[in-house]
Amino acid sequence: FPQGVLGSQPFSPHALLEALAAESYLPCRPSTVFAHGLHIFFDMSFALFKVSLAATFVWVVCARTFLNNDQENGELMSQSAVRESLFAELKHAVTHGPGETKLLRLEAFLKPMYAALPKNEFGKLGVEAVSYALHRFFVERHGWHVKGLEPGARAEGV
Numbered sequence: 001f002p003q004g005v006l007g008s009q010p011f012s013p014h015a016l017l018e019a020l021a022a023e024s025y026l027p028c029r030p031s032t033v034f035a036h037g038l039h040i041f042f043d044m045s046f047a048l049f050k051v052s053l054a055a056t057f058v059w060v061v062c063a064r065t066f067l068n069n070d071q072e073n074g075e076l077m078s079q080s081a082v083r084e085s086l087f088a089e090l091k092h093a094v095t096h097g098p099g100e101t102k103l104l105r106l107e108a109f110l111k112p113m114y115a116a117l118p119k120n121e122f123g124k125l126g127v128e129a130v131s132y133a134l135h136r137f138f139v140e141r142h143g144w145h146v147k148g149l150e151p152g153a154r155a156e157g158v
Contacts, residue, residue: 132151
């Protein structure tokens with residue numbers, strides 16, 4: 001800096017900026033630079049606030065539209081329709097793709113046991129036979145002892 005820019009004053013950043021502005025080292029006065037920077041900061045902050053506010057309103061409107069879609073259109077589903085739709089999806093998941101091979105293996109495992117179990121006059125398995133088959137399946141396949149499926153549980157009232 002040229003000799004005598006700060007004069008005999010003690011050093012301070014503000015005094016340095018004032019001296020530089022007075023000697024035309026800066027294009028404008030320090031207070032103007034600060035005010036301009038502050039103005040830009042607040043403008044950007046306000047713009048970000050407006051964008052955030054608009055995004056929030058869009059999100060709320062979309063959520064309300066999604067949640068009330070069926071009620072506004074009067075398309076309420078009955079319990080039986082929901083149940084039928086759910087069972088159709090489950091059946092599709094089990095009978096197609098990886099579920100299909102799993103179902104075929106399960107049928108192959110249970111077929112001999114089903115053939116050997118006693119059936120009623122309608123050709124259906126009784127409660128005791130189904131409990132026994134499930135108990136045997138879970139013990140052999142998973143090592144699980146399910147309470148209520150063990151042999152004799154039905155007779156004991158469990």
